Amino acid sequence: MLYVVxxxxxxxxxxxxxxxxxxxxxxxxxxxxxxxxQKITKKTIYRVMGPVWEANHIWIIxxxxxxxxxFPVYYNIMVVNLHIPLTIVLLGxxxxxxxxxxxxxxxxxxxxxxxxxxxxxxxxxxxxxxxGMVFGGLISGKIKVVxxxxxxxxxxxxxxxxxxIFSILIxxxxxxxxxxxxxxLLIGESEKENIYIRKAGIATIIVFAIGLLTFIYGYSYDxxxxxxxxxxxxxxxxxxxxxxxxxxxxxxxxxxxxxxSRFFAGLQVFLILLAALLAHFPGIILLDEGSVSILENIAPxxxxxxxxxTLIIGGTVILPGLFHLLxxxxxxxxxEQNNNPSI
Amino acid sequence: MENLDAARLQMAFxxxxxxxxxxxxxxxxxxxxxxxxxxxxxKDKIYLxxxxxxxxxxxxxxxxxxxxxxxxxxxxxxxxxxFMKHAGPIIGMPxxxxxxxxxxxxxxxxxYLYGWNxxxxxxHWFTGVIIGIxxxxxxxxxxxxxxxxxxxxxxxxxxxxFLNIDPIKAMLNPAWFTxxxxxxxxxxxxxxxxxxxxxxxxxxxxxxxxxxxKAFKIAITFGAIAAILQPISGDISAKDIAxxxxxxxxxxxxxxxxxKGAPLYIGGIVDTEHQEVKYKIAIPGMLSFLAFGDFDAExxxxxxFPEDERPNVSIVHYAFQVMVGIGTLLLFAGVLYFxxxxxxxxxxxNKYWLLFVMLAPMGFIALEAGWIVTxxxxxxxxxxxxxxxxxxxxxxxGIVFSFYTYVAVYTILSVAVTWLMLRQIRVxxxxx
Numbered sequence: 001m002l003y004v005v006x007x008x009x010x011x012x013x014x015x016x017x018x019x020x021x022x023x024x025x026x027x028x029x030x031x032x033x034x035x036x037x038q039k040i041t042k043k044t045i046y047r048v049m050g051p052v053w054e055a056n057h058i059w060i061i062x063x064x065x066x067x068x069x070x071f072p073v074y075y076n077i078m079v080v081n082l083h084i085p086l087t088i089v090l091l092g093x094x095x096x097x098x099x100x101x102x103x104x105x106x107x108x109x110x111x112x113x114x115x116x117x118x119x120x121x122x123x124x125x126x127x128x129x130x131x132g133m134v135f136g137g138l139i140s141g142k143i144k145v146v147x148x149x150x151x152x153x154x155x156x157x158x159x160x161x162x163x164x165i166f167s168i169l170i171x172x173x174x175x176x177x178x179x180x181x182x183x184x185l186l187i188g189e190s191e192k193e194n195i196y197i198r199k200a201g202i203a204t205i206i207v208f209a210i211g212l213l214t215f216i217y218g219y220s221y222d223x224x225x226x227x228x229x230x231x232x233x234x235x236x237x238x239x240x241x242x243x244x245x246x247x248x249x250x251x252x253x254x255x256x257x258x259x260x261s262r263f264f265a266g267l268q269v270f271l272i273l274l275a276a277l278l279a280h281f282p283g284i285i286l287l288d289e290g291s292v293s294i295l296e297n298i299a300p301x302x303x304x305x306x307x308x309x310t311l312i313i314g315g316t317v318i319l320p321g322l323f324h325l326l327x328x329x330x331x332x333x334x335x336e337q338n339n340n341p342s343i
Numbered sequence: 344m345e346n347l348d349a350a351r352l353q354m355a356f357x358x359x360x361x362x363x364x365x366x367x368x369x370x371x372x373x374x375x376x377x378x379x380x381x382x383x384x385x386k387d388k389i390y391l392x393x394x395x396x397x398x399x400x401x402x403x404x405x406x407x408x409x410x411x412x413x414x415x416x417x418x419x420x421x422x423x424x425x426f427m428k429h430a431g432p433i434i435g436m437p438x439x440x441x442x443x444x445x446x447x448x449x450x451x452x453x454x455y456l457y458g459w460n461x462x463x464x465x466x467h468w469f470t471g472v473i474i475g476i477x478x479x480x481x482x483x484x485x486x487x488x489x490x491x492x493x494x495x496x497x498x499x500x501x502x503x504x505f506l507n508i509d510p511i512k513a514m515l516n517p518a519w520f521t522x523x524x525x526x527x528x529x530x531x532x533x534x535x536x537x538x539x540x541x542x543x544x545x546x547x548x549x550x551x552x553x554x555x556x557k558a559f560k561i562a563i564t565f566g567a568i569a570a571i572l573q574p575i576s577g578d579i580s581a582k583d584i585a586x587x588x589x590x591x592x593x594x595x596x597x598x599x600x601x602x603k604g605a606p607l608y609i610g611g612i613v614d615t616e617h618q619e620v621k622y623k624i625a626i627p628g629m630l631s632f633l634a635f636g637d638f639d640a641e642x643x644x645x646x647x648f649p650e651d652e653r654p655n656v657s658i659v660h661y662a663f664q665v666m667v668g669i670g671t672l673l674l675f676a677g678v679l680y681f682x683x684x685x686x687x688x689x690x691x692x693n694k695y696w697l698l699f700v701m702l703a704p705m706g707f708i709a710l711e712a713g714w715i716v717t718x719x720x721x722x723x724x725x726x727x728x729x730x731x732x733x734x735x736x737x738x739x740x741g742i743v744f745s746f747y748t749y750v751a752v753y754t755i756l757s758v759a760v761t762w763l764m765l766r767q768i769r770v771x772x773x774x775x
Contacts, residue, residue, distance in 0.1 A: 050457060054409060054449040061416055062442045068420060068427050069435025076428045079420035083739050086421060090414045091752060097410040098756060105399050106763055107770035149738040158739050299432035299508075306436055306510040314443035321450045 025182025027124020092127030132174030136167030188258025490518035533706030535566015540703020567677030585634035
């Protein structure tokens with residue numbers, strides 16, 4: 001049953017990275033667009049994301065619940081040592097969610113739209129950066145686990161793990177990955193295809209550049225994670241495959257095969273995530289001395305068993321619903337175009 | 344400010360905020376589907392307009408409830424890591440089910456909001472029903488987790504370790520049912536009266552009277568029925584607390600000395616120094632009767648408990664008085680509404696509408712007061728008789744800054760949402 005739970009943990013992490021990521025990315029793409037394109041993007045985001053964006057963000061709740069139920073020690077280290085960036089993420093999630101609804105549901109369209117837009121765009125950028133920094137903090141090897149935190153300075157215990165160049169680079173990497181995902185998604189949805197193709201291209205270059213920089217920096221400053229990553233054949237293979245997939249991705253984009261291109265982009269992100277998780281598996285939190293294994297420090301069997309069953313039942317209810325939701329509204333769009341463009 | 348106090352205040356503040364939005368997001372879908380049903384049945388355009396207006400409200404409140412709920416799911420750990428480290432696995436069951444229910448709600452909301460003229464009529468309506476049902480299910484599950492803190496079960500506590508964990512027994516703890524019933528009725532009462540009050544104000548001002556009267560009737564019917572049923576649930580809760588958490592009951596009543604045939608205090612000012620309640624109305628034997636169904640039963644007083652195991656008596660007592668007082672008021676208002684259905688003339692008087700305008704915030708005040716009773720009443724424990732709140736708090740200093748940030752952000756949000764609702768109503772009134 002532990003593997004069922006682990007599967008759902010990684011599954012919801014992946015879906016949050018891809019679906020939630022594309023969602024954050026939409027705001028980032030909008031932020032870096034010309035004024036005219038911003039308007040188009042805003043409309044497209046609403047049409048494409050509107051029905052599903054709330055569902056996209058529930059994956060993080062599922063993720064956090066699995067963590068605290070099944071891996072309490074893990075969760076504990078995260079919430080104690082990474083309190084500050086997590087709080088910033090939460091504020092970002094709150095402001096972003098609210099801004100999204102406000103700008104689409106405000107009954108009066110006036111200048112306040114500008115405020116909502118700014119709030120939406122800025123929090124779309126900040127939130128994934130700090131989410132990435134949280135992950136960066138977990139693998140930075142700077143977390144110190146001691147019995148009594150008061151023996152450490154505030155900086156050592158609560159700031160150093162996430163506020164360092166390596167973690168910030170990971171944060172920027174994740175944000176650019178979001179922009180990449182979103183651009184690929186939007187290519188298939190917009191009537192003016194060209195603007196997103198260019199953006200997807202730029203995003204790819206940025207993802208690559210920041211990724212490379214993270215490696216060079218991590219390698220030269222002896223970050224254990226980077227050294228382990230390079231030595232781990234699975235991680236390296238997954239990373240190389242992810243890079244190679246750029247070729248079919250661009251071919252499918254050029255040919256206008258929008259579903260297939262999304263599939264490739266999703267697969268790329270899956271491989272990147274897999275590479276990162278495998279680098280030091282099963283130790284996913286790297287401390288200043290050693291690491292915390294995800295296969296140890298778990299909740300008792302009785303808890304894991306019940307959680308596994310709950311997740312299987314929940315999954316069988318939710319997933320068909322989610323697919324149906326995604327499918328219905330895609331079909332609706334095609335129906336609209338064919339039959340009645342005025343609705 | 345001490346770290347513990349800051350953490351408690353932040354938790355209280357974010358919960359107070361979240362509860363309002365979560366309740367509205369949970370109950371308003373029911374109003375919406377009733378109106379939607381009437382539109383499908385009667386094809387009266389007014390019901391369509393109303394349904395669409397309410398759906399915007401549902402969307403805005405759902406999101407505010409959802410994001411503040413996401414924040415809370417993290418805050419549990421961010422503020423109380425020691426608590427979550429041990430309690431997380433035990434009460435994970437209701438939380439993971441809640442996650443599933445919430446997910447279903449979000450999916451249904453997606454179908455409903457974007458499904459107009461696209462989905463088959465009946466299926467579309469039904470997705471609205473699903474929003475309501477899964478919302479109520481989420482609420483019940485979260486309250487079940489809170490129930491566990493009051494009635495910890497499903498584990499053995501041996502030498503500071505939590506052993507033999509049974510997550511299902513923990514979820515179905517002795518407090519879950521009474522608390523969930525009380526809270527669900529409270530949510531319907533509070534939201535019913537709040538929404539009805541807003542529409543009553545529009546009728547009072549003479550704006551789109553026909554539409555707002557219809558809206559008022561739908562909302563108040565839910566609110567009134569729930570308010571009339573609530574005393575029964577309150578009675579079950581009181582008897583339950585008398586048995587399981589006698590110190591909480593004693594604090595609710597500011598009852599210091601153990602006695603047989605204990606009187607019930609109404610109102611009054613608590614004098615903690617002299618351990619008495621001044622200027623109260625006392626009904627002899629009534630507390631014994633309400634707690635144990637016997638006018639002569641013995642009710643334990645606060646002095647029977649060690650001083651470091653008692654909650655803050657004044658806060659709990661006042662909050663309890665407010666809750667019961669308003670509850671009674673709304674019960675009468677609920678009856679009044681059903682009487683007014685027979686006396687149609689009342690609907691034309693301004694006083695009638697003004698009364699319901701004044702009652703609009705009352706349900707929520709009572710609901711928050713009720714949560715203060717149960718949460719402050721549980722102190723100094725975070726898990727009743729197992730873990731103290733001060734032992735659960737985060738070791739990170741400076742929580743006070745996080746507290747101020749939340750206060751600022753949530754205050755702005757509350758103002759913004761209120762302002763947005765006013766704009767909705769204004770546009771609704773000017774359109775035709």
